[in-house]
Amino acid sequence: MTPNGSFRTKSDTWERAMNLAELNKVAEAMTAPGKGILAADESTGTIKKRFDAISVECTEDNRRDYREMMFRAAEGMKHISGVILYDETIWQKAKDGTPLVDIIKKAGSIPGIKVDEGTKPLPECPGELITVGLDKLADRLTKYYDQSARFAKWRAVIDIGGGIPTATAIHTNTHALARYAALCQAAQIVPIVEPEVLMDGDHDIDRCFEVTTAVLKAQFEELYRQRVALEGIVLKPNMAISGKKNGKRAGVEEVAEKTVRMLKNCVPGAVPGIAFLSGGQSDEEATAHLDTMNKIGNLPWNLTFSYGRALQHAPQKAWSGKSENVAAAQRVFAHRARMNGLAALGQWKQDLEKKAA
Numbered sequence: 158m159t160p161n162g163s164f165r166t167k168s169d170t171w172e173r174a175m176n177l178a179e180l181n182k183v184a185e186a187m188t189a190p191g192k193g194i195l196a197a198d199e200s201t202g203t204i205k206k207r208f209d210a211i212s213v214e215c216t217e218d219n220r221r222d223y224r225e226m227m228f229r230a231a232e233g234m235k236h237i238s239g240v241i242l243y244d245e246t247i248w249q250k251a252k253d254g255t256p257l258v259d260i261i262k263k264a265g266s267i268p269g270i271k272v273d274e275g276t277k278p279l280p281e282c283p284g285e286l287i288t289v290g291l292d293k294l295a296d297r298l299t300k301y302y303d304q305s306a307r308f309a310k311w312r313a314v315i316d317i318g319g320g321i322p323t324a325t326a327i328h329t330n331t332h333a334l335a336r337y338a339a340l341c342q343a344a345q346i347v348p349i350v351e352p353e354v355l356m357d358g359d360h361d362i363d364r365c366f367e368v369t370t371a372v373l374k375a376q377f378e379e380l381y382r383q384r385v386a387l388e389g390i391v392l393k394p395n396m397a398i399s400g401k402k403n404g405k406r407a408g409v410e411e412v413a414e415k416t417v418r419m420l421k422n423c424v425p426g427a428v429p430g431i432a433f434l435s436g437g438q439s440d441e442e443a444t445a446h447l448d449t450m451n452k453i454g455n456l457p458w459n460l461t462f463s464y465g466r467a468l469q470h471a472p473q474k475a476w477s478g479k480s481e482n483v484a485a486a487q488r489v490f491a492h493r494a495r496m497n498g499l500a501a502l503g504q505w506k507q508d509l510e511k512k513a514a
């Protein structure tokens with residue numbers, strides 16, 4: 158109900174201060190058939206860990222060169238509808254002085270921005286976290302819009318373990334995500350709503366299914382309470398999947414079937430698109446899961462990828478910080494982007510991986 162006690166009608170939703178039709182257009186473009194999102198928004202701390210693994214020093218120039226390499230990979234960017242950037246990157250210029258956001262736009266892709274400010278321990282909930290960054294978010298969003306961002310990302314993390322997640326962690330995190338989403342829409346920016354249930358533990362797929370269902374149910378309740386228009390969001394969930402330390406991990410068919418069932422039970426058809434995180438799955442696993450879900454078909458939303466590690470792991474290795482490796486790394490990136498683009502259509506085949514190897 159609205160504050161004066163009346164129910165809002167469907168048509169009211171399209172007559173808000175923000176332009177919902179435009180938000181919807183962006184959300185549709187972000188999840189357009191055969192395309193997906195490149196999550197290149199690692200914080201400086203996280204990209205340092207990735208660079209350490211390939212023995213590259215984590216300097217501002219190296220971070221720029223690495224990301225410029227991907228954004229200029231024309232063949233790869235054909236399959237990339239949008240790029241999530243970290244604050245540093247959205248203001249950066251390429252080596253030749255071109256703003257990186259202009260390179261992304263020229264490649265036909267939409268610039269986006271990670272706006273959460275990481276996690277802090279959740280009081281009285283040992284082992285659980287709350288994502289922070291709501292203070293001054295409205296002002297930051299205006300600046301990011303002026304710098305070409307048309308969508309944003311906020312990630313909440315929910316861990317599975319003995320006695321967790323608590324109802325407190327689910328409530329506070331989904332509440333914060335909904336507050337962020339409402340602020341984004343008011344700033345004419347499409348919010349990627351990412352309540353990530355981690356796959357770090359030894360739990361089985363059914364426990365993941367149960368926890369993710371609870372999180373998504375709470376999430377859509379919060380979005381409704383905070384008047385977020387579902388036509389103008391993109392959901393970025395985890396799949397229903399076994400924990401990495403589980404000895405008997407569920408296979409591709411089971412992951413696909415259970416994830417589709419879970420999402421159909423939780424995500425209204427008004428949501429234009431769902432773009433999965435990869436969350437620590439292997440590159441090929443992440444592709445195979447998405448492909449199998451799209452092969453099941455008959456889905457009310459576009460179903461695609463918003464992968465970080467599963468898109469970047471291979472090109473990062475191929476690049477290894479050397480300018481003479483840029484062309485080879487771009488080819489590797491293009492391959493993974495194409496494989497995931499095919500998976501977004503349900504047209505991927507495993508032998509396409511072998512042929513490229």
Ligand code: 13P
Nearest residue numbers: 196434435436464465466
């Ligand atoms: P991963 O695909 O590596 O999980 O990263 C996606 C992301 O944006 C996490 O917030």
